[in-house]
Amino acid sequence: MLINGQWAKDFHTRHETGEEGEFIRADSQLRSWITLDGAPGPSGEGGFAAEVGRYHLYVAFICPWASRTLMARKLKGLEEVVSVSILDPRVTPKVWRFGGGEGDLPGSMADPLYGAEYLYEIYLRGVPDYTGQVTVPVLWDKQRQTIVNNESSEIIRMLNSGFGELADNTVDLYPEALRTEIDAVNEHLYTPFNNGVYRAGFAAGQGAYEKAVAEVFGSLDYIEQRLQGQEYLVGNRLTEADVRAFVTLVRFEAAYYGLFKTNLRHLRDYPAVCAYIDRIYALPGIAETVNIEHIKAGYYSLAELNPSGIVPAGPQGFY
Numbered sequence: 439m440l441i442n443g444q445w446a447k448d449f450h451t452r453h454e455t456g457e458e459g460e461f462i463r464a465d466s467q468l469r470s471w472i473t474l475d476g477a478p479g480p481s482g483e484g485g486f487a488a489e490v491g492r493y494h495l496y497v498a499f500i501c502p503w504a505s506r507t508l509m510a511r512k513l514k515g516l517e518e519v520v521s522v523s524i525l526d527p528r529v530t531p532k533v534w535r536f537g538g539g540e541g542d543l544p545g546s547m548a549d550p551l552y553g554a555e556y557l558y559e560i561y562l563r564g565v566p567d568y569t570g571q572v573t574v575p576v577l578w579d580k581q582r583q584t585i586v587n588n589e590s591s592e593i594i595r596m597l598n599s600g601f602g603e604l605a606d607n608t609v610d611l612y613p614e615a616l617r618t619e620i621d622a623v624n625e626h627l628y629t630p631f632n633n634g635v636y637r638a639g640f641a642a643g644q645g646a647y648e649k650a651v652a653e654v655f656g657s658l659d660y661i662e663q664r665l666q667g668q669e670y671l672v673g674n675r676l677t678e679a680d681v682r683a684f685v686t687l688v689r690f691e692a693a694y695y696g697l698f699k700t701n702l703r704h705l706r707d708y709p710a711v712c713a714y715i716d717r718i719y720a721l722p723g724i725a726e727t728v729n730i731e732h733i734k735a736g737y738y739s740l741a742e743l744n745p746s747g748i749v750p751a752g753p754q755g756f757y
Contacts, residue, residue: 439570439571439572440558440561440562440568440569440570440572441569442567442569443562443565443566443567443568443569445532445558448531448532449529449530449531449532449533450742451639451640451740451742451743461636461637461639461640461641461642461646461650464570464571466573466587466588466589466590467570467588468482468564468565468585468586468587468588468589469481469482469587469589469592470482470483470484470485470486470586470587471486471586471587471592471596471600472486472487472488472493472577472586472596472600472601473486473487473488473600474487474488474600474601474602475487479596479600480592481592482586482587485582486579486582486586488600488601488602488604489581490518490519490604491519491521491580492579492580492581493519493520493521493577493578493579493580493586494520494521494522494523494551494577494578494580495507495508495511495520495521495522495523495575495576495577495578495593496522496523496525496534496557496560496574496575496576496578497522497523497524497525497574497575498524498525498526498527498534498574498732498736499524499527499545499727499728499729499732499733499736500527500529500732500733500735500736500737501574501575501736502632502685502686502689503573503574503575503590503685504574504575504590505685505727505728506575506590506591506593506594506681506682506685507575507577507590507593507594507597508522508726508727509594509681509684509685509724509727510593510594510597510598510611510678510681511597512722512723512724512726512727513606513609513611513676513681513721513723513724514597514598514601514605514606514609514611515605515606515609516597516601516604516605516606519601519604519605520597521550523536523547523549523550524537524545524546524547524732525537525546525547525557525574526542526543526546527543527546527729527732527733527735527736527739528543528735528736528739529736529739529740530556532556532558532572533556533557533558533571533572534556534557534558534572534574535555535556535557536548536549536554536555536556536557543731543732543735544731545729545731545732546732551578551580556572557572557574557576558572560576560578560585561576561585563583564578564583564584564585565584565585573588574588575588575590575593576588577593577596591624591682594611594678594681595612595678598610598611598612598678599612609676611676611677611678611681612677612678613673613675613677615673616672616673616675616677619672619673620672620677620678620679623664623671623672623679624678624679624682626657626660627657627660627661627679627682627683628682629653630650630653630654630656630657631653631654631657631658631661631683631686632682632683632685632686634650634653634654634657634700635650635654635686635689635690635694635698635700636698637649637650637653638650638651638654638694638698638699638700639694639697639698639699639700639743640743647699650700651699651700651702654694654700655700655702655703658703658705658708658711661683661687661708661710661711661714662708662709662710662711665710665711665713665714666710669714669717670714671683676718676721680718684714684715684718684719687705687711687714687715687756688715688719688728688756689733689737690705690756690757691704691705691755691756691757692730692733692734692737692756693733693734693737693738696750697737697738697740697743697744698743704757705756705757706757711757712756712757715756715757716756719756734749734750735749738750
């Protein structure tokens, strides 16, 4: 953690807990938006106009929040517009480290812009007096050499609509006619499911753990029921609600079932959910945004949850 631009606290899975040991996730702080003409977006400051080659994404395959942005970038055809770096998935005391060297996991990369060793160096380059957690994803402006945004839910909306004709607009992840329903599904799933697996895995009290696990499986029941008779969660078409659900589902057996002990049932007990995972994974480019080796290596590097450091074999599939 950085405080006033200085490294102050090494990484720990339980940065903050409530009175009953419940895991509390800190809000993202850097919240400007890319827009077609650089006008201010819903939050933050303006000056970030859509341009080819100006922006860079820092992500890690382990992280579902970062993988949302990788999926949106692929689905919108922005690979030649927004460049990307994949960090090493193994969490260190200083959190995210760049890879690309001997002993690093294949697929991890060195920092192509500044030769940084750790992501916190990028934070300080953009915000020298930054105070807060160092998280992925990071959307970086190469021109102004600063962070545009580090909140995944906002980055995927920028990638969806902030680049105009630079993107593939045959894909719309947030169509106007479905926004109310998409927002409702997102709201229904975020706390109990997307964040629920973390609330279970990082709970510091039995009651908090049991509550979180119950909500995780209530959410799986909800997804299974919602998929009866339709292929996607909203409007029977791919939307950001599916992107947000998929990134948690695809990590479930590899990390959350075992390490986070969300193990009341396997995903294979949810046939519609399994078909849904396969359907999204088969979409063009999506397989490139999923790396099970990185996911397992990253989660099992969390010493508080896995003191042995051993990464178990399997599962070979997603369920």
